Amino acid sequence: xxxxxxxxxxxxxxxxxxxxxxxxxxxxxxxxxxxxxxxxxxxxxxxxxxxxxxxxxxxxxxxxxxxxxxxxxxxxxxxxxxxxxxxxxxxxxxxxxxxxxxxxxxxxxxxxxxxxxxxxxxxxxxxxxx
Numbered sequence: 227x228x229x230x231x232x233x234x235x236x237x238x239x240x241x242x243x244x245x246x247x248x249x250x251x252x253x254x255x256x257x258x259x260x261x262x263x264x265x266x267x268x269x270x271x272x273x274x275x276x277x278x279x280x281x282x283x284x285x286x287x288x289x290x291x292x293x294x295x296x297x298x299x300x301x302x303x304x305x306x307x308x309x310x311x312x313x314x315x316x317x318x319x320x321x322x323x324x325x326x327x328x329x330x331x332x333x334x335x336x337x338x339x340x341x342x343x344x345x346x347x348x349x350x351x352x353x354x355x356x
Contacts, residue, residue, distance in 0.1 A: 265352075267305065267348065268348045268349075268351045268352040269352060270303060270305055271300065271305060271345060271348040271349070271352075272348065272349055272352040274296055274299045274300055274303065274305075275289045275296060275345065275349060277299070278292040278295060278296060279292070282349060283349075283353055289345075290342060293333065293338065293341060293342065294330075294333060296329075296345070297328075297329035297330045297332075297333050297341060298329075298330060300329040301328045301329050301330050305329075307326055307327065307328060307329060307332065307344075308344060311325060311326040311327075311332060311340075312325055312326070312327055313325060314326075316340065318337055318339075318340050319337070319340075322335075329341060
């Protein structure tokens with residue numbers, strides 16, 4: 227068997243290239259286990275981060291220094307924040323009794339780590355599908 231390295235280029239990521247992993251297990255009555263992944267959302271966030279740090283898929287964290295611009299681009303692209311943010315259901319938001327309706331608003335309210343964690347989650351999900 228010939229060794230072929232994975233192609234980590236943004237074109238592959240944005241094309242939604244997937245590996246041949248087994249399909250999710252089915253529960254009783256034919257429903258899939260777990261929540262269905264929003265691959266398009268993952269790709270959209272990855273593409274925006276890629277503008278500011280094109281080596282993020284190698285583990286680069288330079289994109290964090292451009293977090294304000296990334297949040298602005300996420301809002302302009304109308305990528306919604308997680309529902310738990312708008313409902314104020316995350317631990318950090320509950321502690322202060324606030325909610326966040328946009329990426330920039332969450333950053334302006336001082337929830338930098340919450341924003342970083344959410345973006346990192348989507349980047350990891352995007353890489354997982356290569």
